[in-house]
Amino acid sequence: MSKQPHPFAPEPSVRLSPVSYLVMGLIGLRGPSTPYQLKRAAGRSVNYFWPFPHSQLYGEPERLTAAGLLEEEREEGGRHRKVYTLTKAGRAALDSWLISPPGEVFEMRDMAVLQLFFSEFMSRxxxxxxxxxxVRLYRERIAVLEAIALHYSERQGRRRMAPLDLGLRMARTCLDFWQEVADDPPEA
Amino acid sequence: MSKQPHPFAPEPSVRLSPVSYLVMGLIGLRGPSTPYQLKRAAGRSVNYFWPFPHSQLYGEPERLTAAGLLEEEREEGGRHRKVYTLTKAGRAALDSWLISPPGEVFEMRDMAVLQLFFSEFMSRxxxxxxxxxxVRLYRERIAVLEAIALHYSERQGRRRMAPLDLGLRMARTCLDFWQEVADDPPEA
DNA sequence: GTACGCATGTAAACGGTTACATGATTTG
DNA sequence: CAAATCATGTAACCGTTTACATGCGTAC
Known part of the structure; x- marks a missing residue:
């Protein structure tokens, strides 16, 4: 099996991480954007199931620009912020990612569950x-997610609301689980 | 607020990551262990909700040894593998972590959900x-988890089985969700 | 005994996070 | 206009992942 890129379907020269698609996807939704605009947009939506520090939104667009997937301009006035736009190649990469199922499911990596796994060293x-x-944290999170759902349900398409729906179901599942643990703590 | 360590409750000199506790916890459960033993032990248990490459199990114990939390010996015969044991300080760090609720809940970071969020660029x-x-992947995962649950349910304490239970509930929640999406795909 | 595959280990590269730094804007 | 807060940006650090390297056992 050759590792050479196919001459008619050139692969992107860089590995694209989840954050790469996040950035390209947000720019696809919003149109040309500055890092700070992306930060605010993410904060109101995708951050609720995919958190990351805002500094990612400065480094990543630069990498994508170097890879030819974004184009960078400067604002006219004010701070001369960098404004990023999807190139043809960027749009193509986004589209091609969207039609390729990831072939994997999420990984929990839950600190509380890790502690529970080792809880035989723990008192009741x-x-x-x-x-x-x-339980307290999941109640809070459910409240936040419900508020968002209420606030955005009319403006957003059903597809963009679906992740929120799943997030709520997951949070409720966890809430039930921890509630049972709290009510009837298992013996070691 | 001083950043100096308190003289009577010295903080560990290194930041401990989740994998640090994973390693210490596994050694706590198993007793003295080589990296390869840890790898096998993790593969049968904790990897199902906390995956990581086996190379972590070589680097991390070294760091923990340098921090005084593990002790390193050499096997007598054979390959002279390194055998790690919890020190007093290590056991104390493990215990103190276990009684400190993490104060946060897990983050999904699910690639499929990310695609769903951007799915308005996607055909039905x-x-x-x-x-x-x-749906297919979650069915497979549920089958695997159920097999494990069946296999280990007698030997393991209820507490160590609990994460498996939660994993199953989460997987079923996701399965339901994606099943609904497949049956009745939302419009953009 | 040789070839294959698995066991075991090391190290460098990548990307995410943490930490800091500076300019703008509001508030009293 | 001083102080506080928020906007905006950069860079180093650190852990995870990737990639490679070598040893050991086993089947034929």
Whole structure:
């Protein structure tokens, strides 16, 4: 199997990370954007299931520009911010990603669950405290997500609301689980 | 607020990552272990909700040893593998972590959900294909987790089985969600 | 005994996070 | 106009992942 790029379907020269698609996707939705605009847009939407620090939104567009997937201009007045636009190649990369199912499911990587796994070194009280804390946090998160859902449900398309729906279901599943642990802590 | 370590409760000199606790926790459960033993132990248990490459199990114990949390010996015969044991300080760090609720909930970071969020650039067929693929993957995962649950349920304590239970519930929640998307794909 | 595959280990590259730095804008 | 807060940006650090390297056992 050759590693050479196919001459008629050149692969992008850089590996694209999830954040790459996040950036390209947001620019695809919003049109030309500055990093700060992306930050605000992400904060109101995609950050609720894919958090990242805003500094990513400065470095990543530069890499994508170097790879020919974005184009960079300067604002006329004010701060002369960098404004990024999808190139043809960028749009193509985005489209081609969207029609390729990832072939994998998410990984939990949940610190509380990790503690639960090792909880046989833990007193019953500590376990109840852990579960109680998780219950509180999931209640808060559910409240936040419900507020967002209420606020945006009319303006957004159903597809963009779907992740929020899944997020709510997941949070409720976790809430139930930790509630049961708190109410009836398993013995070691 | 001083950043100096408190003289009577010295903080560990290194930042401990999730994998640090994973390693210490596994050694706590198993007793003295070589990296390869840890790899096998993790593969049968904790990897199902916290995956990582085996190379972590070589670097991390070294760091923990340097921090005084593990002790390193050499096997007598054979390959003279390194055998790691929890020190007093290591056990203390593990215990103290276990009684400190993380104060945060997991983050999804699900590629398929990210695609769904940007799916308004996607045809209905592509969306159904994505959902169908996720359905297949979650069915497989559920089958694997159920097999593990069946296999280990007698030998393991209830607490160590709990993460598996949560994993199953999460997988079923996702399965339901994607099934609905596949059956009735939302319009943009 | 040789070839294949798995066991075991090391190290460098990449990308995400943390930390800091500076300019703008609001508020009292 | 001083101070506080927010907007905007950069850079180093650190952990994870990727890639490679070598040893050991086993089947034929």
């Amino acid at each position: 009280e500590a376990l109840v405290a852990l579960a109680g804390d998780q | 067929e592509a969306l159904v294909a994505l959902a169908g693929d996720q």
